[in-house]
Amino acid sequence: MDDKGKELLELLGVSKTFHVRAGGRRARLSAVDAVSLSVRQGRTLGIVGESGCGKSTLARVIVGLHLTDDGEMIFDGKQVLTHRRRSTDEFKQMQMVFQDPSSALNPRATISESIGFPLQVQGASKAAIDERVATVMSDVGLPASYASRYPHQLSGGQRQRVNIARALALQPKLVVLDEAVSALDKSIQAQVLNLLTDLQEEYGLTYVFISHDLNVVRYISDDVAVMYLGQVVERGSAQELYDNPKHPYTQLLLSSVPTLDPTESTRDEPIDDSSTKDSEIPSPIDPPSGCRFRTRCPFAMDICAELAPAQIHLGEGRSVACHLYSESEVQAVPA
Amino acid sequence: MTQVPVLLDKNFGAGTTAADRAEADRRRDEWNAARTSEQSRSFWSATFRRFLSNRVGVVAAVIVLLLVLGAIFAPWITSADPLLGKPTERLQNLGASGHLLGTDEQGRDMLARVLYGGRLSLLAGFVPTLGAALIGTTIGVTAGILRGVVGTALMRTMDMLYAFPAILLAIAVGASLGPGLTNTIIAVTIVFIPPVARVAESATRRVVVQEFVEAARLSGAGRLRVARSQVLPNVLNDVIVYASSLVGVAMIIAASLSFLGLGSAPPAPEWGYMLNSLRGMVSVAPLVAIVPGFFIFLTSVAFNLASDALREAMDSRL
Numbered sequence: 001m002d003d004k005g006k007e008l009l010e011l012l013g014v015s016k017t018f019h020v021r022a023g024g025r026r027a028r029l030s031a032v033d034a035v036s037l038s039v040r041q042g043r044t045l046g047i048v049g050e051s052g053c054g055k056s057t058l059a060r061v062i063v064g065l066h067l068t069d070d071g072e073m074i075f076d077g078k079q080v081l082t083h084r085r086r087s088t089d090e091f092k093q094m095q096m097v098f099q100d101p102s103s104a105l106n107p108r109a110t111i112s113e114s115i116g117f118p119l120q121v122q123g124a125s126k127a128a129i130d131e132r133v134a135t136v137m138s139d140v141g142l143p144a145s146y147a148s149r150y151p152h153q154l155s156g157g158q159r160q161r162v163n164i165a166r167a168l169a170l171q172p173k174l175v176v177l178d179e180a181v182s183a184l185d186k187s188i189q190a191q192v193l194n195l196l197t198d199l200q201e202e203y204g205l206t207y208v209f210i211s212h213d214l215n216v217v218r219y220i221s222d223d224v225a226v227m228y229l230g231q232v233v234e235r236g237s238a239q240e241l242y243d244n245p246k247h248p249y250t251q252l253l254l255s256s257v258p259t260l261d262p263t264e265s266t267r268d269e270p271i272d273d274s275s276t277k278d279s280e281i282p283s284p285i286d287p288p289s290g291c292r293f294r295t296r297c298p299f300a301m302d303i304c305a306e307l308a309p310a311q312i313h314l315g316e317g318r319s320v321a322c323h324l325y326s327e328s329e330v331q332a333v334p335a
Numbered sequence: 336m337t338q339v340p341v342l343l344d345k346n347f348g349a350g351t352t353a354a355d356r357a358e359a360d361r362r363r364d365e366w367n368a369a370r371t372s373e374q375s376r377s378f379w380s381a382t383f384r385r386f387l388s389n390r391v392g393v394v395a396a397v398i399v400l401l402l403v404l405g406a407i408f409a410p411w412i413t414s415a416d417p418l419l420g421k422p423t424e425r426l427q428n429l430g431a432s433g434h435l436l437g438t439d440e441q442g443r444d445m446l447a448r449v450l451y452g453g454r455l456s457l458l459a460g461f462v463p464t465l466g467a468a469l470i471g472t473t474i475g476v477t478a479g480i481l482r483g484v485v486g487t488a489l490m491r492t493m494d495m496l497y498a499f500p501a502i503l504l505a506i507a508v509g510a511s512l513g514p515g516l517t518n519t520i521i522a523v524t525i526v527f528i529p530p531v532a533r534v535a536e537s538a539t540r541r542v543v544v545q546e547f548v549e550a551a552r553l554s555g556a557g558r559l560r561v562a563r564s565q566v567l568p569n570v571l572n573d574v575i576v577y578a579s580s581l582v583g584v585a586m587i588i589a590a591s592l593s594f595l596g597l598g599s600a601p602p603a604p605e606w607g608y609m610l611n612s613l614r615g616m617v618s619v620a621p622l623v624a625i626v627p628g629f630f631i632f633l634t635s636v637a638f639n640l641a642s643d644a645l646r647e648a649m650d651s652r653l
Contacts, residue, residue: 065549088555096553104546108568114547117564118554166550 014071031057044207046221054230095167099179101159112147157188236318385648392644398637406453415444437623452604459589467527475535497529538573579642583635
């Protein structure tokens, strides 16, 4: 497929703010701030970050459940208007798998009704719906006898398969997976991840995989973007990012991943000196000035409080937003 | 890449290759086929089975059923005339010949009056409940989905009506509309709409934030479609349970309105009216005088117990 490798989805400067009530006052919560990303066809982009970094909001923005305040989105070469409600055709191209297998399924609908609903909305005939539901159920490994069952009769892993089946019902090109395996046991996670990679190969799907679990993201992603407080702080291929993290936040994240190998453990020499820095994520309602990470950064400088760092492109899809690096440095350092 | 460990578990030893998974699926299908008890069971049949296991609920439901059947088949149960009586036979006691429940102060057969009156009272119980359920659910679901100014306006209007004590509001509406069964039904419906709307609105708010509603929007469905197909079935649970407990209350309010002369006009054998007219005869024929009150009491308690049992049956983890 010579289509593989071309950019399927491009986000340019996408922003989303919510208006909330904080302590009696009305405030603006900056959930996603000028995010620029791209995903290549047939590949998986992993997005990692802590809770509250805006990953889920970004997922919903991509798929059209939230309208953006700013920014552009180009999908499959065509611009998608993100500040307005999507058209039915546009919805068909991008689907989402949700985190909680239980609340993502209507408890009063059978499995085949849940999976068939998107097709019903798009106006397919009953025969076409039944056929497609049967196909997609066998794709995800659910026996046909489950079609008339209710969600409460299925296990968590099976419910998540139903969610995946529903996302695939309309044959989308892009599937956004918002913490799709986080609510499952480790062994089931493995099965579902393998199912996802199989489906990707079979149907040439493009994934945006959002998770806070670094191991899972590493397992499934080709490229990774790291988010902090609504901004992308680093991007690159999974291999490079995990082997050679450049942004201090990425380094902090990777050092805190529990590992089975005692020689790799950094437990006894933590990177962040918690006596002088905040170890809590600041609130997105009132983010720190300049670089949002500076309150937790062990390398913070004066300029970090004054100026927000721009994305510095280090070549081959790698970029980092940090004052420690500059464009001129890039030329000096050998690739 | 780290090796992901494979555990044998209720996924039948499914491994990481497609062949392993196919084998696991085959094993799972076999297991499912062997477990005949785990058949696909619809929500209502499962609820029905649970309801049947609740003895109090079943007895209450049977009593309700008997009362309804008695009211419908009154002409076949007794040949006595509920509206015309022989004054020479007035105030006969229970069990008198030809009059199982005695006669009232005008000599009319009490059994006939109770059975025929049951039609009026049961109508006055069911119709307002049904009407309030339909209208109240519409208001509540609309307010819960739209929220904002519209939702607030709707719910605060409901609150204004809800602030009145039910019986006073019913009397006020009933008095302004005038006597008659239809006006009673309208009055009671109006009294019941606000509480049903409140139940529906709070259930809607709970359902609307669930992820399956977001997932439904992802298929391109408009808000109305999402409301009808995803939100409404989940809200109806709560509404049905609440509304079924209102039937008994409706009957009591209708009986109270009749008692005050605002309901069915005489000689219609509405139970509340009968209670009023026999009130003065308590010292003369006490057992006969309490007959209509007993039936009001019986119907109301039976409905309440049946609706409690229904709530339990519907509540089991779904």
